[in-house]
Every structure is written in C-alpha cells, then in structure tokens.
Amino acid sequence: MSHLCQAIPSANTLSPKVPIVLTIAGSDSGGGAGIQADIKAISATGSYACCVITAITAQNTLGVQSIFPIPLPEIEAQLDSVFSDLNIVAVKIGMLASSEIIKLVARKLKQYQPKHIVLDPVMVATSGDLLVQPGAITSLIEHLLPIASVITPNIPEALTLIGENPGHFNGDIEALSHTLKTLPTQAILLKGGHLQPQDASIDWLISKAQVDAFSSERINTHNTHGTGCTLSSAMASYLAQGSSLVDAAQQAKNYLTEAIRSADALNIGQGHGPVDHFYSLHRSA
Template sequence: MPHSQDNIPIVLTIAGSDSGGGAGIQADIKAISATGSYACSVITAITSQNTLGVSAIHPIPVAHIESQLDAVFSDLNIVAVKVGMLADSEIIDMVARKIRQYQPKHLVVDPVMVATSGDLLLKHRAIEVLKRELLPLADLITPNLPEAAALIGGQVPKSEDDMGAMIEQLRRLGANAVLLKGGHLESDDNSNDLLIEAKSSDLLRARRFATKNTHGTGCTLSSAIASYLAQGNRLHKAVYLGKQYISQAISHADELTVGRGHGPVHHFFPGHINVR
C-alpha cells in the first residue's frame, strides 16, 4: 500500500543491541527502513558480539526499558511493534503491561529463546510468563523450530510432517497467528514456513540458498512483517512480502564481506526499495 513520506508508518522494535550490526535492533532498523517504514527502538540489552559469536550480554534495567517505552509511545504514532530479545520474566511482564496500556494496532513477537548452540536463553519461569502475558497479545509470533519446541514442551521437528503435528499446540498459545519457520530443516532443498491461523494453515515455500551469511534472519523477517503490517497489508500479505524480502536479502548476502564468521544478510540488496 503506497504512502507519502509525510505519513510514513512508524514501527517500534523492542530488542537487544548487536554490536556487530547483523542482528537485533540493528537488523530490525535496517529491515524496517528497507521495506519503507520509519523505525524507532527500545533497547532491552547490550550485547558484545560479532560474526563469530556473543562474548557478553548486559541487560538494561527494567525501569529504563519502561522509560524508553513511555518516551516513544507518548510522542510517536506507533502503528506496529516488533518484540525480540527479552532477557527475563520481569522485563517480559513489564513489556506486556505497556503493550496493553498503549495498544498499538499490530504486534509481532519473535520469541528469541534458543541460542544457535541449542541452549535456552530464557529460564523456564520466563518462558511461562512469555506464554501467559505477551504471546496472547500478538497478531503473529515467529518461532523457529527449536523455539516452537520450547514453547510447547515438545521435540524439535525433523520434517515438515513434524511441523504439521505441532499446529494445534501452537494455536493454543493464544496468538492470532503463528509463523513456524522451517529454516532449521537443513536437509531440505527449500526453506519452507508454516503460517498457522485460527482456522487454516498455509505452507509458504521459498528456495534455500547455500550461504553461511544468515546472521539476523529471524530479526529481519519479523521486522519486515511488522513493517508491512504497519503499511496496511493484511496478515497473510504482510507475511508473504516479508518472506519475499528475507529470501532476497539472503540470496544477496554473499555480496557483502562482513567479518570472519556468519555474516549478515544484505538488507539493502540492489532493487530493495519498497519491496511490496
């Protein structure tokens, strides 16, 4: 949906900062900007990280996260919110309370819970608070396969049939819709996601690209979807456009040379402007 620069939709990202620039707040701001919206941010943690990994995490005090939220919501017309890394149950509880207070039109939650190593980033009590307080407020949650398994207390899917078997349990989390991301099924030629709504589910197909530069894909996808929702697209169209955007950003990732490890996707790939 076209818009003039005078009424550019505003999207808030609530997440951690990635000093390497490939994930977290930095990826969110790039994705929101590249897809044609205005990005503002609330930082929940400061990480020391690069393409080789995370060396330190410094959580922001809850009171300061709250003051950041009050500052942006009291002045900016925030249409959509994307939530990423929330370090503990106290932060999750406060963010959910503020979402209920300010009631943005759209909420996308990327439940950042499982590290690449497979370790849980959130304690079990925090996961329970996330499920009880925040997920039921969401238009869309975007778990990858390990995160979905942690949310429902099940095994990590090994196939698309396994993904399908999770549908009913994921619906019971209470979000309006779930985008179950199949990127971890690395033996598949495609990287297919399952969009689960109240009465239907739809397999969204995409080609898998052979690249190690996929740092920040989850942050980027959820932010792009929030951006497209803010622009007035219906959920299914916003998810379709977001997946189209991340696929292109991954396909162009090797055009960048950033770091010695798992580099970022190319948020501003050639021809990216207003991909919708």
Template sequence: MSSQSIPSSEQTSTNIVLTIAGSDSGGGAGIQADIKAISATGSYACSVITAITAQNTLGVSAIFPIPLEHVEKQLDAVFTDLNIIAVKVGMLADSDTIKLVAAKLKQYQPDFLVVDPVMVATSGDLLLQASAISTLKSELLPLADLITPNLPEAAALTESPLPTDDLTMRAMVDKLRQLEVKNVLLKGGHLEQAENSTDFLILTDRIEELSAKRIHTQNTHGTGCTLSSAIASYLAQGNDLSRAVQLGKSYISKAIEHADELDIGAGHGPVNHFFHGHNNVR
C-alpha cells in the same frame, strides 16, 4: 532548504514501527537488524533497547540487561510522542522485562504486534532465561497478532521434540494452536536438508504454506529478527496479515540470496538488508 512548510493537504502520514529488542554489537541481528529491515521495507523505525549484547559473527560473549526503569522510560518516551502503528518485540532477557513490556503494550495498545520469541541465537547461544519462557507464554504471546518462532523456539514453547523433517514439523501445528496465541508463523529454516525453506502461517481457520528455494550460505545471522521486523513494517503500511507475511518472506529470501555479497566477520555473517539499494522492496 526552503523555510516554507508543506501544505497540510500534501502531507502524508509516516508508517512508524517500534522495535523492542536487544542490541547486537556486530550489527547483524537484534535492534540493528530490525532498524535496517524496517527502513529497507519503507517504514520509519524507532527503538527500545532491552539488553546490550557483546556479540559478533562468532557468538555472544556477554549480555547486559537494561535496568527496568530505563526500559520503561524508553517505552513512555516513544509512545507518548510518536504515532506508532506496529510493534515488533524481540529479545527480552528475563521475566521482569517481559512483564513490563506486556503491561506497556496493554497501556498504549498499538494497532499491530509481532513477537519474535527469541531464545537461541544462530550461533546456538541461549538468549532467554529458561525460567522466563513461561512468563513469555502467559503475559506477552496472547497480546500478539503474530508470533514467529523457528523450530527450536517452537519446540521450547510447546515442550516438544525438535522437528527433523516436514512431517514432524506439520505435527507441531496442533500443539502451537493450543497455545494462547492468535496466529503463528512457524519457520522451517532449520530443516537444512530440505530443498526449499517452507514456513507455515497458522491462522485460526487455515494454514498457508510459504516456500522459497533454500539458499546455501552461512550468512544467516539475524534472519528471524529481519523477517519479523519486515512483517511489522508491511502491517504498518496497511497490508493484511497474510499479505504482510508473504511480502516479508519475499524480502528475507532475497536478503539471504544476496548475503554472500557482503564480507562481514569470520562466522555467521548477516543477511544483506539493502540488496535493492535504497528503493522500497515490494
């Protein structure tokens, strides 16, 4: 390795993305999925761990929230040294953690914030205390450039029945717009009877539909974590919101399509983050 430094005219800035989320010991969701997705889509990942879960493809057996003081020290450590362009927020287990993360985001003001309001795991396990949902809505969601709820999460946020078809999913749009949020990506993956998996990107002035052919596989663990991280990665690379979401949707669709190439666990296995080798996914 040469000891000569690269001339400044040849140096390029690195697109740094921070993920603030819980750790998944099974490697399919949470921080582990986030780092894989950010890396696979061509950005540099750093992390702040908010909770440690004992988890595998069959479910979550324990959750240990990281003490607030240490969450704060992690946040200060990365923000005071790294040029973080985009932040993705995932699992925040309680109200105090949500308040701390919101306060630190206000302090450091990254260019982009994507919030995946993680409440329920693919296995059905509850990952967010019910009492913390109101704190999430009042403290964190208003700061986000984009929130990415799936249908159960959107139902919880709007206190609505769970949509069962395209019509009831569309009916949820107005209720989501009434939340104090800038933009919403409402994900339709839970409508398993539909031929396509259709998401609604709900912007202030319009709705964009993003549709992909539904892939029938049980290996969908970590899809929400992966998608939101990919979108944050593409935002960090200079794409506008609409384009970043399109690229993220394309990436997660291919990662699901190639999920059965992996043999991981006996339950809901992970998506294939590195289906395209080590090349950037575009």
C-alpha cells in the same frame, strides 16, 4: 495454499505518511541481528523505525560474549518516551532476557495498545548461545502471547513453547501445527529454515481457521545471522503499511529471500555473517 515469491513493493507506492514501527529488542554490537537488524529491515521495507533497547550484548558473527540487561526503569522510560510522542502503528518484539522485562513490556503494551504486535520469541542465537533466562519462557507464554497479533518462532523455538524437546522432533509439520494452535495467541508464523536438507525454504502461517504455506528457493549460504529478526521486523513493517497478515507474511518472506541471496557479497566477519538488508541499493550500485 502455496504462495510463490513476488516482487517487493517499492517504497514509492506507500502513502506520503510513512508508518512508524517500534522494535523492542536487544542490541547486537556486530550489527547483524537484534535492534540493528530490525531498524535496517524496517527502513528498507518502507517504514520508519524507532526502538527500545532491552539488553546490550557483546556479540559478533562468531557468538555472544556477554549480555547486560537494561534496568527496568530505563526500559519503561524508553517505552513512555516513544509512545507519548510517536504514532506507533506496529511493534516488533525481540530479545527479552528475563521474566521481569517481559512482564514490564506486556504491561506497557496493554497500556498503549498498538494496532499490531509481532513477537519473535528469541531464545537462542544463530551461534547456539542462550539469550534468555529459563524462567522467561513461561512468562512469555503467559503475558505476551495473548496480546500478540502473530508470533514468529523457528521450529526449535516452537517446540520449546509447547514443552517438547527440539531434539526429538520427527519432522511432522502437520502434527506440530495442530499442537501450536493450542497456544494462547492469534497466529503463528512457523519458520522452516531448520528443516534440512530441502530444495525449498517453507514457512507456515498458522491460525485457528487455516494454515498457509510460503515457499521460496533455499539459498546455500552460511550468512544467516539475524534472519529471524529481519523477517519479523519486515512483517511488522508491512502490517503497519496496511497489508493483511497473509500478505505481510508473503512480503516479508520475499524481502528476506532477497536479503539472504545477497548476503555473501557483504563478506562480514569470520562466522555466520549478516543478511544484506539493503540489497536493492547494493545491486543498483
């Protein structure tokens, strides 16, 4: 089934009680990805964002200069703090740099049981920098995939999760989708942005029962820093607002497309700049 882009729902259509979305991820000092992108995307799509920071990165549009994982007791304290006070409906998970952090987050989410969990298996930054320890991938599959409502890998990340070399991928999405169904998770939103060259940008929502394709215009820009963070956060936001998994994927795809369309107008940094999370505000101005 193919879905065409539709208008982004206005925040004015939400119920008076704004749903709360928690992002668990690393901080990007450049502001384009990670926690910063998550909070922007969740806010721009009409939900309330809170956060748990798992790592501090020295990062800009040119690359990642250093990574400092937050000590486990401090991550646990953050999780207990927000869950003990806030009615968190959905959780987005991004960068978890080590197996120990992954196991802790999984344990706490099983304790608090939020309704929706969107897992973005962040492994490599847009610049190509590795963001996780090699052993963390196994822990991710074992501890977090089984409790996720949906995972949102790009094609290289998806291939890594099934133990295949991304450099050997032949472009067969049907075969890849079939293999991805064997992963221990409910659904996979496979991001097709790495498929080049194409006129359209296509993502696939893969579940045990079916595969839905979401197509949008491919926009020619180098400013794509934080696209994965943005898409998964927007999807968590729409799930928190009551959208179905298919509708949330479509709404998030629409939002990201417009954020990418306006990215060049920001003119941020010397490398891969960020998308324009608040494009609607900038356009109206």
